[in-house]
Amino acid sequence: MTSLDTPLGKAADRQDERLATPQGIGDAVRAAVRRTRDGDLGMLPVVAGIVVIWTIFQSLNQTFLSSTNLVNLAFEMVPLGVIALGVVCVLLVGQIDLSVGSVSGVSAAATAVVMVKHEQPMALAIAVAIGSGCAIGWLYGQILNRFGVPSFVVTLGGLLAFLGTQLWLLRDQNAINLPYDSPLVKFAQVWFVPEALAYVFAVAAGGGFLAVGWVRARSRRRAGLSSASMPWLGLQAGLLAAALLFTVYYLNRTRGVPWMFMLFVTLVLMVHYVLKKTKFGRSLYAVGGNAEAARRAGINVRAVYTSAFVMCSALAATGGVLAAARLAAANQSTGTADVNLNAIAAAVIGGTSLFGGRGTAFAALLGVLVIQSISSGLTLLNLDSSYRFIITGLVLLVAVALDSAARRSRQAHGRG
Amino acid sequence: MTAPAAPTAPTVLSLRGVSKQFGAVAALTGIDLDVAAGEVVAVVGDNGAGKSTLVKILSGVYTPDGGTISFHGREVSLGTPADAQAIGIATVFQDLALCENLDVKANLFLGQELRPWMLDDVAMETRSWELLRELSARIPTLDVPVAALSGGQRQTVAITRALLGKPEVILLDEPTAALGVAQTAEVLNLIERLRGNGLGVVMISHNMDDVRAVADRVAVLRLGRNNGVFDARTVTSEQVVAAITGAADNVVAQRAARRASAGPRADADPRTDTAPRPDSGPRKEKELP
Ligand SMILES: Nc1ncnc2c1ncn2[C@@H]1O[C@H](COP(=O)(O)OP(=O)(O)OP(=O)(O)O)[C@@H](O)[C@H]1O
Ligand SMILES: [Mg+2]
Numbered sequence: 001m002t003s004l005d006t007p008l009g010k011a012a013d014r015q016d017e018r019l020a021t022p023q024g025i026g027d028a029v030r031a032a033v034r035r036t037r038d039g040d041l042g043m044l045p046v047v048a049g050i051v052v053i054w055t056i057f058q059s060l061n062q063t064f065l066s067s068t069n070l071v072n073l074a075f076e077m078v079p080l081g082v083i084a085l086g087v088v089c090v091l092l093v094g095q096i097d098l099s100v101g102s103v104s105g106v107s108a109a110a111t112a113v114v115m116v117k118h119e120q121p122m123a124l125a126i127a128v129a130i131g132s133g134c135a136i137g138w139l140y141g142q143i144l145n146r147f148g149v150p151s152f153v154v155t156l157g158g159l160l161a162f163l164g165t166q167l168w169l170l171r172d173q174n175a176i177n178l179p180y181d182s183p184l185v186k187f188a189q190v191w192f193v194p195e196a197l198a199y200v201f202a203v204a205a206g207g208g209f210l211a212v213g214w215v216r217a218r219s220r221r222r223a224g225l226s227s228a229s230m231p232w233l234g235l236q237a238g239l240l241a242a243a244l245l246f247t248v249y250y251l252n253r254t255r256g257v258p259w260m261f262m263l264f265v266t267l268v269l270m271v272h273y274v275l276k277k278t279k280f281g282r283s284l285y286a287v288g289g290n291a292e293a294a295r296r297a298g299i300n301v302r303a304v305y306t307s308a309f310v311m312c313s314a315l316a317a318t319g320g321v322l323a324a325a326r327l328a329a330a331n332q333s334t335g336t337a338d339v340n341l342n343a344i345a346a347a348v349i350g351g352t353s354l355f356g357g358r359g360t361a362f363a364a365l366l367g368v369l370v371i372q373s374i375s376s377g378l379t380l381l382n383l384d385s386s387y388r389f390i391i392t393g394l395v396l397l398v399a400v401a402l403d404s405a406a407r408r409s410r411q412a413h414g415r416g
Numbered sequence: 417m418t419a420p421a422a423p424t425a426p427t428v429l430s431l432r433g434v435s436k437q438f439g440a441v442a443a444l445t446g447i448d449l450d451v452a453a454g455e456v457v458a459v460v461g462d463n464g465a466g467k468s469t470l471v472k473i474l475s476g477v478y479t480p481d482g483g484t485i486s487f488h489g490r491e492v493s494l495g496t497p498a499d500a501q502a503i504g505i506a507t508v509f510q511d512l513a514l515c516e517n518l519d520v521k522a523n524l525f526l527g528q529e530l531r532p533w534m535l536d537d538v539a540m541e542t543r544s545w546e547l548l549r550e551l552s553a554r555i556p557t558l559d560v561p562v563a564a565l566s567g568g569q570r571q572t573v574a575i576t577r578a579l580l581g582k583p584e585v586i587l588l589d590e591p592t593a594a595l596g597v598a599q600t601a602e603v604l605n606l607i608e609r610l611r612g613n614g615l616g617v618v619m620i621s622h623n624m625d626d627v628r629a630v631a632d633r634v635a636v637l638r639l640g641r642n643n644g645v646f647d648a649r650t651v652t653s654e655q656v657v658a659a660i661t662g663a664a665d666n667v668v669a670q671r672a673a674r675r676a677s678a679g680p681r682a683d684a685d686p687r688t689d690t691a692p693r694p695d696s697g698p699r700k701e702k703e704l705p
Contacts, residue, residue, distance in 0.1 A: 216537075278533055285522075286526055295477075296475070296497045
């Protein structure tokens, strides 16, 4: 690749005189503050929300931030988080899936039926469950593309139909228990990352962040483009590693870091890569931003819709398998009640726009942390689900209001 | 009516009897059009004459109801925009068709990203800057979403995008409508460079100066039908306007006549006859992308 000629010794992308060129850490911080004020909120509101929620619950009940409870939280947030990760994908293309709860319920039931009733191997049961999830997503995509039915109607139909399927699968007994000695249940209840390995992961995350940033900065410099300053990168990587090391240390004081949580983090990172670093991910954002423009750019919009729904339903099914594993059972209420709305709320609270074209995989991680923290805190306070519904509803309302307000502010400040 | 200049170079794109119906409205009826390699064909016509519809048919956005389209003499069917891009037809749409939530470089490479499974952001950004500089684009940074750009900046982005895929034919639907003086001249220069490199260019414009400055032939559409093809070197603006409006005694001619009788200065509309041709101005000789 040829590097561009750079008059004035400025990087190729920093030559317009109207452009403020950040120098050093101070400028980088100031730029971040200005971005936030203009409505490019990113992760900030949800992180602030988590701090507030944790402070409140900790002051009401000293055990909330205890290591034991946080390990529990790390377990509990996974099934819902995996479902929310799928919801992010459909919201990105400007669609919605209201049936993720039912799909996870069917998948939980299917896992139990295949594994326990038909005494088939665990791997087959999981494959059947996730495979049916893919099929459901494909079906949604076809209905949307062929008949142009709005996705909220299609998936509302799916919500009922798959709830029915779940009840039918479990028609003989209300619940099917999974054997406690199956790896699936152990994975969701008692398997932890060995202490030392968990520290290695934490350091590796910081190192990986630094390495990726360094490689990127180097190739940008070689191409004559501006690049992040090394001290700034180092500071970010250091903070990340320190935060993770402390988390690992704190969780290791009791049971440790669940492998199931590591699975969730891995899925988040994978989806993040797909969204940000592949052509396919780009096309999800493009279709959510302006479907007609995406079509004219040669993107197969129908295929993009179908893949988004397949990803969503497959992840919902995976969440269902994990929920069954966590409970060591599939029953008629798995995935019902508030799972649907909680998963959508988690995605939106995490910063995924309901208007399409905006959002990241980390939205699912942070959003579900908010939702599960509320749920766990209220359980510790012995408050029943009525409070949980009300409070989660209010938080969702705040998140959606923030999304709309931020959108207006972005438009006023030219940040799309 | 002047006889159309016989194209010397081989015809790249050829339309015969193309029609398009929108409900009760016949937007296009029996359109014939030829575009040779290294030729700029201007398509002019009043608002609603069907120019954009023609462009959308050629770019695969609409499928025609009748007629044939041939590319290098072979009949093609342009079912989707991807088909048109694949055979080498690139388009700048009148409404630009950009994704406002994506940043400039993502829009430029939309649908043709480098390294699909591990996007090469650095190469894409470098290439974006090269192309934008060539068009003297006034875009300070590529990191902002397109929503943050002015109308002219967006138009520049849309034009730049059309150049990325090494097309053989490029369709420009009012490419200079929102551009400033310098950028308009750059786009006209660009069109001449494209012609010099053997591309066929279809340019739609309401600006007679631009049309006469760069076009080789002028095809007039009127109410969705062909209304004459003129040699741009010999035709007068009056003749084109007459073909566009369908009458020699049209509102444009009446205005010109009124002005002529009012003052000694204007013997014709100054916008159409005395404008300098851009190739008399400063001109950058650059290699094409
Ligand atoms: N999608 C559509 N649905 C229905 N009618 C349409 C559609 N697109 C265009 N038309 C009609 O087709 C005719 C031609 O429209 P077109 O956009 O091609 O005009 P144009 O020559 O590009 O005009 P302008 O100079 O204003 O851009 C108009 O009468 C318009 O109303
Ligand atoms: Mg038009």
